[in-house]
Amino acid sequence: MTDYKEEQRNEIEALQSIYPEEIELIKEEPSFIFTINVQSQDEESQNDEDKCACCTIQFSLGEKYPDEAPVIEITEYSNLEDDQIEELMNYLNEQVEENLGMVMVFTLVSAVQERMTVLVEEQKKRVEDEKNRREREEEEAEQKRFEGTKVTIENFVAWKTKFDAEMAELKRLRSQTEQQASNKLSGKEMFLQDATMNESDVQFLKDDTDSVEVDESLFQDMDDLDLDDDENAG
Template identity: 25%
Template sequence: MSDHVEEQEMEAEALEAIFDVSFSVVHDAQPFVWSVRLVPVDCGGDESEELEHNHVAVKLVATIPPTYPEDCGPELDVEIERGLAEQHREEILGVARDEADANEGMPAIFAVCEAVRGWLADNNEKGLEDVSMHAQMMRKKKDEERSKAKQEQKFESQKKAEEMTEAELEEIAVRKRRADGTPCTEENFLAWKEQFDKEMEEEAAREVAEREREGGSNKKKGAATEIKSRRDAEREGRPTGYELFSGKAGTMNLEALEAAAEEAEEGSDEDDAVTVEDLDVDENLFDDDDDLDDLDFDDDDCDEEEPEI
């Protein structure tokens, strides 16, 4: 299989995928012959909608030479299916051939089909097949009206463009400058470089100042932490208020005092009795004799309920 045949078959597969049932292979050996049915509006195969929306239809027939598309273009013909006269066929054929020439050297059938369909869309009117003088005059009148409407639309567009305000023109100029960009010259580059270096120096100065502030703050935090640690260490060796009152730190032991009183009452052996000397008493608490005068150590006091600590 030559390269031309392979390329032609690939184009046929692409056309079939695009136009579906509207595309058909009339002759499947070289020279290939392909046919494509074309209408202004694609209705997806719905015949009733097609008759309603499409007043004209043609069939494009392309004969593919063996060396197409590299060395020559396709041989084209047009068959009228609905709503057109012979003069329209010649006009459509001219459009198709012009498009094929514009795509010389490359696959052109799809582009030709689109050009023909564009012509059909512009002329999708009822009664074009009527070639009588009256019908031709009516069509000519419609063509003139259509041409006049296009000219008026073009004039309105030009008038609107001329009436643009200065702000709109400036906005257009700004958008154009953004799209084009700023050309780089030695002068504007040096100006940019100077501004860039200045910004970098300011950024470096800010970073140095920030580091200095962070360093001073860390020193203050370190000194405060050291003082707190020293105070915590000093507090660790001190007894709590409860320990001082309950005798756990050696100041007074009420339980031991009660035990001594009970042993004295029961007359226990001197060896087993708890004596004052056995008590763990802080004598410094009793240096003030005036406070001892108010104490009454009668036996009845020992029977009283121990105060809650």
């Protein structure tokens, strides 16, 4: 007849020698209940414990363990997501089914430690990939700012048509402006450009000279003026 209690006690003593700081015995009667702290073994965990992934697994050994499955619960964890904890629990239950009939706590703890390390590495890779993706998108967006529009036959023809139309309109406006400016001549310019105006002015003076008449009666009484007195007075 199997002495389950003795077999469980021997397993716990072995676990205490393997995990002297990680294991904590909570109860012995009526059944053994204990916890083991598990830490991932990734490189970052070795350098900085505050950044490592950790969990505390509680084991409750039933009366007929290891022929019956222990009750397992993850009571505490850090730097792990809820979905990762759920994955670890599913993995633990699979390992329990595979190891029924054998003492299995060490096997379970080792399996969780390995699986947790993989989860941490996958999480780090996802974070790194996301960071690289954002940086790549930012670089591509910055590059596009300097590349401009790619030249094709279609957009070049469209640009050339628009450019020619703008130049033709500019030429028309310039010609119109020059024409308007030429129509606004100064008096001097008009005089220099039209010789008939010069001749008309001379003819006007000539006509006025020919028609001047002098009224001689205005000078008949000039003999009565005392011009000598004025000259002597002067």
